[in-house]
Amino acid sequence: MIKYLLFILLVWFGYINAYAQVDPLTQAGSDKLSKRNFEGAIQDFNQVLIKNPTDIEALCGRAEAKIYLGNYSDAKKDAEQAMTLDANNAHAYILIGDIFFYQKEYLKALKAYMDASQLPNSPPQAITGKAKVMNQLGDNKEAFRILNEAILKQPTNAEFYYARGLLNNTKEKYSKALPDFDKAFSLNPGFNSFGLYLNRGVAYMNLKELEKALGDFNKAIELDPKSASAYHSRGLVYYEQGDYQEAVNNFLKSSDLSPSNPITFYNLGMAYNKMNDVENACLYFHKSCQLENTNSCKMIIMICSE
Numbered sequence: 001m002i003k004y005l006l007f008i009l010l011v012w013f014g015y016i017n018a019y020a021q022v023d024p025l026t027q028a029g030s031d032k033l034s035k036r037n038f039e040g041a042i043q044d045f046n047q048v049l050i051k052n053p054t055d056i057e058a059l060c061g062r063a064e065a066k067i068y069l070g071n072y073s074d075a076k077k078d079a080e081q082a083m084t085l086d087a088n089n090a091h092a093y094i095l096i097g098d099i100f101f102y103q104k105e106y107l108k109a110l111k112a113y114m115d116a117s118q119l120p121n122s123p124p125q126a127i128t129g130k131a132k133v134m135n136q137l138g139d140n141k142e143a144f145r146i147l148n149e150a151i152l153k154q155p156t157n158a159e160f161y162y163a164r165g166l167l168n169n170t171k172e173k174y175s176k177a178l179p180d181f182d183k184a185f186s187l188n189p190g191f192n193s194f195g196l197y198l199n200r201g202v203a204y205m206n207l208k209e210l211e212k213a214l215g216d217f218n219k220a221i222e223l224d225p226k227s228a229s230a231y232h233s234r235g236l237v238y239y240e241q242g243d244y245q246e247a248v249n250n251f252l253k254s255s256d257l258s259p260s261n262p263i264t265f266y267n268l269g270m271a272y273n274k275m276n277d278v279e280n281a282c283l284y285f286h287k288s289c290q291l292e293n294t295n296s297c298k299m300i301i302m303i304c305s306e
Contacts, residue, residue, distance in 0.1 A: 164180045210241055268284040
């Protein structure tokens with residue numbers, strides 16, 4: 001049976017702020033961020049910073065886009081420059097926290113989020129940031145406590161429900177995750193639509209509500225056609241529905257966008273094997289095994305002749 005290894009939570013509690021319109025290009029960059037056009041956003045922010053190297057909103061926006069693209073080193077330089085220009089800019093501290101988080105330096109990330117929470121007009125990401133770190137440190141009880149408390153204090157904030165839904169997903173409490181994602185949608189339909197569709201789809205998929213999952217993954221792909229995670233997840237649904245050719249099509253698209261993921265290769269092997277295409281199945285099992293996926297190595301022993 002195909003494994004639901006959900007590598008899709010690449011951005012746990014990512015956010016895209018609506019920046020003040022200091023410069024039309026700053027707003028244009030912000031709009032592109034909200035549409036997950038990260039390269040385009042960086043181009044706009046670059047133009048702003050050529051004219052005004054001290055534009056804090058453009059620096060933070062460019063840092064955020066670079067984080068999404070995995071360019072942590074350059075993102076950190078932009079965020080640190082923003083902090084130098086304004087020591088009370090909570091957005092910059094949160095960006096630093098995000099960078100440390102994705103680099104798995106969780107204690108440094110926690111400090112950055114805590115620093116952000118002490119600043120004036122601290123945004124919700126300071127709270128959700130602390131929760132996601134506590135979860136990674138193995139204290140999910142504290143992570144839930146942080147989010148539950150935040151929801152009690154701000155019951156109309158969509159971000160806290162989304163964050164709790166993600167936490168429930170990571171703990172495989174999918175039936176509890178769904179109401180939180182639905183609540184986030186109802187409170188703020190425009191809030192992180194891509195993340196909501198993607199992660200609600202994960203909950204539906206694991207609850208075997210496959211048609212609903214497929215609908216959400218379709219919408220996620222419409223919002224971000226370059227998301228390897230969304231194609232991979234849609235491939236899982238097709239696999240479970242027995243449509244192995246469509247599963248292969250989606251896994252291949254995911255592999256094109258993220259070419260070194262052993263789980264995608266493993267799932268390609270499984271789908272080809274279901275189609276009795278042993279040659280291609282073994283091709284991808286070997287690729288996955290070379291990337292240290294033990295399930296693929298076992299499949300090679302079982303079905304692949306040397």
